[in-house]
Amino acid sequence: TITKSLQSTFDKLGRRGRLTEKSIRDGMREVRTALLSADVHFDVVKEFTRKVTDRAIGENVIKTVAPSEQIVKIVHDELEALMGPTDTSIRENASGPTVIMMVGLQGSGKTTTCGKLAQYLVRKGHRPLLVAADVKRPGAIDQLEIVGESVGVDVFTIRGGSPTAICRKSIRHATQNEKDIVILDTAGRLHIDETLMVELVEIQRSTKPQEIFLVCDAMTGQDAVKSAKEFDQRLAVDGVILTKMDGDARGGAALSIRAITGKPIKFVGTGEKMDRLEEFHPDRMAGRILG
């Protein structure tokens, strides 16, 4: 594992005499390579290694009993601290149904995650309503209806309606049908598609969601920063859901998104079935990224 190879790198550097400031900086090059290979963004890696180097030198690791272990621990701890605490909070609406809006790039797993979230909320005693606001992708409405049926949750849509109208009217439908949570499934879109990003802002304005979740694929590479930043700047995202974590992608995108937007990763998707939603664990993610 990277942790073991980092340990041996620092041990080797320390063996020729003792660990010097220069050898710490040399060892950090390996941390840099490990993080870049894990898909952490170039700028985030730069800032992270600088921070860890300063801390290692500042804490006088050079003089400690087991300097290489100390350094590896600093890397782990900083990574975990950056990932943020476990936070599965969903803000409640005091006057009406709680609105959750799911956004993200094409194919990231929004529709599937809507179903998982609905089931998670049902198990907590809620009565969610799924809203099929993707009118563009062939079969999207059918897909959400089948997903809804599989978790015993109603799906609202207006075939032939516009996404903004569907979302707006779904709130009234929820209230009339005693649903306490509305989950808006929106169409995947590129962060550089002006028309579609404006559409999201319109939906946000008319439905005032309590939670906007950015749904991201765990295998995303360097582009994670560009797209997350744009979605966040337009909408002020509340949280992130990282999907397809059941694969073997190291998931460096998680660190990048967290570092750049400051928003918490609340849940992770770990499979295609509706029970495959887990709360995010920063320590596990740190270990996974480091490898």
Added chain:
Amino acid sequence: VRIGRRVDESFLEELEEAMITADMGVQTTQELLEHLREAYMDREIEDPKAFLGYISNYLEQHLRRGGNELITAPSGPTVILVCGVNGCGKTTSIAKLAYHFHRVENRKVLLAASDTFRAAAVEQLDVWAQRIGCDIVKHKSGADPGAVAYDACAAAKARGSEVMIVDTAGRLHTQTGLMKELEKIRRVLAKQIEGAPHETLLVLDATTGQNALAQVDLFHQSVPLSGLFLSKLDGTAKGGVVISINRQFEIPVKFIGLGESYEDIQPFSPDDFVHAIFG
């Protein structure tokens, strides 16, 4: 890159940033930087075009390995098996290929809806078939994917289809059972049609990072890949990982996806691809 710019360490650092953020990966980036150091260190760029040309040539030789042309059957239907991880763009890419063969090249196309697992997967492909005006073989959801492939082969032969494209369910390369299922679909095709599948395309989402290498590795072990379809290149991701893929596996990119409608397909151009990364 401009005239008079000196190739020093800070310039190489800028290039390194461009390559890493294009998802070229650490190893491929280091190798190219080393190459440039040897050829250009401390020299001034007299001709930016030549400099970029030097980089282009170095990378393009990788990107052309394996050939970027589609393989066709000498007689009977050409069978194209499409696979890849969840959500990468398989079904949409198949619609684009169908459009390309059916409407542009005027060849009779048959689609096989072998994703019988995901909610409304068959419906999704069916809509595309209707819009493009091509044939489709589908079963009910939950049917055996191999059975759909079997029936599609029979239909292709009976109807005189010239191209048959097989859609499969998204699957992670780490899901051994599902990789076995993919191998089974391939065996059905091979048994029913001579030389099938003539092309096995892995669809790769351009936003994918270094995990793409593991995807190619394991999919290639299950079903020998003849090419990649690089989707979602209309976004900001550069898909640089295909350079490492081409180096390591000699699997070429054959097509790129540039949008969500069936016309958004283009054959892969190594030249355009490299220029998008280096400007």
